Amino acid sequence: MTDAAPSPPGPDVVISVRGLEVAFGDHMVMDGLDLDLYRGEVLGFVGASGAGKSVLTRTILGLVPKRGGTIEAFGHNLDHLTHQEKLQIGERWGVLFQEGALFSSLTVRQNIEVPMREHLKLSQAMMDGLTAQKLHLVGLPQDAADKYPSELSGGMTKRVGLARALALDPEIVFLDEPTSGLDPISAGDFDDLIATLQKTLGLTVFMVTHDLDSLFAICNRVAVLGHGKVSAVGKIEDLLQSDDPWIKAYFHGKRGVVRAGTRAAPSPAPHTA
Amino acid sequence: MSVGPSVVRDVEGDELVLSLSGDWTVANSAALEATADSLIEPARKGGDAILDLAGVNRMDTAGAWAIDRARAELAEAGVRASYRGARSEYAVLLKEAGYQPIEPPKPTHAPTAISLLSEIGESVYTAGHDLAEGVSFFGEMVAMTVRLLPFPHRWRWTSMTYHLENYSLRSVPIIVLINFLVGAIVMQQGIFQLNAFGASAYAVNLVGVLGLRELALLMTAIMIAGRTGSAITAEIGSMAMHEEIDALRVMALDPLEVLIMPRLVALVIALPALTFLADLAELAGGLLVSWLYAGMTPIVFITRLHNSITTDTFLVGLIKAPFMAITIGIIAGVEGMDVRGSAESLGANVTASVVKSIFMVIVLDGLFAMFFSAVNY
Incomplete structure (x- = not known):
């Protein structure tokens, strides 16, 4: 390992899912799903609401029990981990939950320091310093550090969640709808931040999103979830050519075509008519 | 590597x-x-x-x-x-990702003596505030009852029945069990201690009077404060945390009417009913011990019980029950509505709800004891 410069998206698979089956009662949510996540790529994950995108993320993270199939992360089968390996993998991935999932009884600073405190040997000064840096990275003012989660807006909660996910400089970051609820400027900053981290650290990102701008701007590949399987995966340009009716509707619908600059103007409001 | x-x-x-x-x-x-x-x-x-x-x-x-x-x-x-x-x-x-100058966290600790005094002052103030809040909450509930009285269709019967089942029917096993045990323990100790004076037969009076007037009600009210009061605070508090109460308000619904009123009514019905069962269980416990431990036949037990208690003895316990229920319900409701964002706050308010309810139940029982002695009841 002499040169660890971030390699371009290549065949180095960090997470591999094979034949995944997840069911709630009789309802099959995942039915033989295969998926590979390559090192250093940003994989966007789309699918209809309720198709099971969050379930897949949670299954990979081990929060939802699966009925069949295998999941490997960093070459380890997640079913056969020793306690030590579990701890190590916990340090190597970071997760931003949809609602932030901040610890409500801790301040922002304490929230970000939880993973550092539990996994690393650092002085309090260095942890405070790294927290300040992470807050700056995600675009939060320093005076947010002593606030409690209940005092934060939705967008700030997301950013703190991301700062916490990045606290250990993980290799993979799972983002569940990171830009939903953010204003377009913040969402753009969020995209820039992910792109910067990917370029500089070789960060691998698994991103569930409905934000078409994010998909176009930073995703190297996009996977589409349908009927419990990955129905299509590839570069976004390839998906745009797809004949699948759902994919067509997704990317070429009213909201999608804005990319081509052909979006119809909204019909005028009654009082202006 | x-x-x-x-x-x-x-x-x-x-x-x-x-x-x-x-x-x-x-x-x-x-x-x-x-x-x-x-x-x-x-x-x-x-x-x-x-x-x-x-x-x-x-x-x-x-x-x-x-x-x-x-x-x-x-x-x-x-x-x-x-x-x-x-x-x-x-x-x-x-x-x-460079260095960011940080402001050191502000020191939060005042000198011990000052913070001790300020905390004492704060808790005295909070106690007064709690009392005022409870009274005003109670006033609101009374006003609402009067307002709703002519409109039976506006009472939430489904919700009330649901809570009534939860608070009363599902509490029956534990209430009957603890009161049976308390009756048995009082009887056993009564026989054992009074035996020294050759007065062990009077243990029946002990179980009859003490049990019906005080113990059955107190045990039941304390159990309900812990079991149901905490549940009410946790439910309302978690709704407050997730903006559900705000959602009711913007729909022009009164959270007190929708959430608190049905629970309070259910509690006011449940506690006397449970107290009645508790009375029976307590006497049954006493009867069993007097029979097995002192060899007193059930017929003798019942005759002695007849001589020692009247209907009033039984009613004294029962009359107090609705007041206890209102106290528990009001405290649980106030604490629930008071929950703020964090999980810690929910925990603190549930604790406060149970502790205050139990404390107030005992205080109220003391006040009733003085009142009943004053009126010779």
Whole structure:
């Protein structure tokens, strides 16, 4: 390992899912799903609401029990981990939950320091310093550090969640709808931040999103979830050519075509008519 | 495979060159911090310094922060430090994820004596505030009852029935069990202690009067404060946390009417009913012990019970029950509505709800005891 410069998206698979089956009662949510996540790529994950995108993320993270199939992360089968390996993998991935999932009884600073405190040997000064840096990275003012989660807006909660996910400089970051609820400027900053981290650290990102701008701007590949399987995966340009009716509707619908600059103007409001 | 961070010092002309190498990553956290600290000291002596990053194998945001902090601290000491030879992506990282000056967290602790006094003052004030809040809440409930009385269709019968089942029917096993045991224990101790005076037969009076007037009600009310009061606070509190109560308000619905009223009514019906069962269980416990332990036949027990108690003895206990129920319901409701954002606050309010309910139940029982003695009931 002499040169660890971030390699371009290549065949180095960090997470591999094979034949995944997840069911709630009789309802099959995942039915033989295969998926590979390559090192250093940003994989966007789309699918209809309720198709099971969050379930897949949670299954990979081990929060939802699966009925069949295998999941490997960093070459380890997640079913056969020793306690030590579990701890190590916990340090190597970071997760931003949809609602932030901040610890409500801790301040922002304490929230970000939880993973550092539990996994690393650092002085309090260095942890405070790294927290300040992470807050700056995600675009939060320093005076947010002593606030409690209940005092934060939705967008700030997301950013703190991301700062916490990045606290250990993980290799993979799972983002569940990171830009939903953010204003377009913040969402753009969020995209820039992910792109910067990917370029500089070789960060691998698994991103569930409905934000078409994010998909176009930073995703190297996009996977589409349908009927419990990955129905299509590839570069976004390839998906745009797809004949699948759902994919067509997704990317070429009213909201999608804005990319081509052909979006119809909204019909005028009654009082202006 | 991972090489710890290290630094080599060298002098080029009048410039100090610090050549960094190895992995500057968070995985080497302890070494990272120590090495970064060691960057600062020798360079302080003056002159300019160059941080040569060409040998850095890997760097992450923690590494970038540590290196950039050294630069910032040197700058503060008047040493101009610059980077050299950094890979392009690391140069970006040093810029984006660099050192941020932090404000030290404000000290929050006042001197012990002052904070002790201020906390005492605060709790006295809070106690008064709680009382006022409880009374005003009670007033609102009374006003609402009067307002709703002519409109039976506006009472939430479904919700009331649901809560009534939860509070009464599902509490029956535990209430009957503890009161049976209390009756048995009082009977056993009564027989045992009174035996010294040859008066063990009077243990029946003890169980009859003490049980019906005080114990059955107290045990039941305390159990319900713990079981149902806590549940009410937790339910309402979790709704308050998730903006459900705000949602009701913007629909022009009164959360007190929708959430508190049905629970309060259910509680006012449930507690007397449970107290009645508790009375029976307590007497049954006494009967069983007197039979097995003292050899008193059930017929004798019942005859003695007849001589020692009247309907009034039984009614004294029962009359108090609805007041206890209102107290528990009001406290649980006030505490629930008072929950703020965090999980900690929910826990604190549920605790407060149970502690205050039990305390008030006992205080109220004492007041009733004085009242009933005064009116010779």
